[in-house]
Amino acid sequence: MKSQREPDDLLVIRVQGGDRCAFDQLAARYRPKLLRLIMRTVHDPADAEDVLQDTLVRAYRALPAFRRDAAFYTWLFRIAINTATAFMTGNRRQMESRGEAPDQAGQPSNPELQADIITPEDILLG
Numbered sequence: 001m002k003s004q005r006e007p008d009d010l011l012v013i014r015v016q017g018g019d020r021c022a023f024d025q026l027a028a029r030y031r032p033k034l035l036r037l038i039m040r041t042v043h044d045p046a047d048a049e050d051v052l053q054d055t056l057v058r059a060y061r062a063l064p065a066f067r068r069d070a071a072f073y074t075w076l077f078r079i080a081i082n083t084a085t086a087f088m089t090g091n092r093r094q095m096e097s098r099g100e101a102p103d104q105a106g107q108p109s110n111p112e113l114q115a116d117i118i119t120p121e122d123i124l125l126g
Helices: 008-016 020-039 045-065 072-098 111-115 120-125
Strands: none
Touching: 008 020, 008 045, 008 072, 020 045, 020 072, 045 072
16 A cells, blocks of 8 residues: 555656546645635535536646646645636626625626615615
8 A cells, every 4th residue: 555645746647547536636636736726716515516526637637748848736726726717717707797795895787686775774774
């Protein structure tokens, strides 16, 4: 059995050779740090978990082409940042197309959604 703290480079070589367990070790090693990084961009914990999973899938699929010119964690964290940014960009576009994205005043751009917002004045008058 391999050491739990086997260097990243050796684990990457094992993954590139077809060892899926080696990728599981890499994923477990960086999961908490990746989640913290992703949460800086994606503030919803459930969405951040989805982005984390997508990041790991993308990394696993791209690992055969990883040339080890940079440290593995640098490469992995770049994938996480790009995935989180793409998620937020796509999420914003979806909200805008549905009229749910906030305008500059912080109000939903869809008038029907604005009607459902209870303001502090409504509470005082209610």
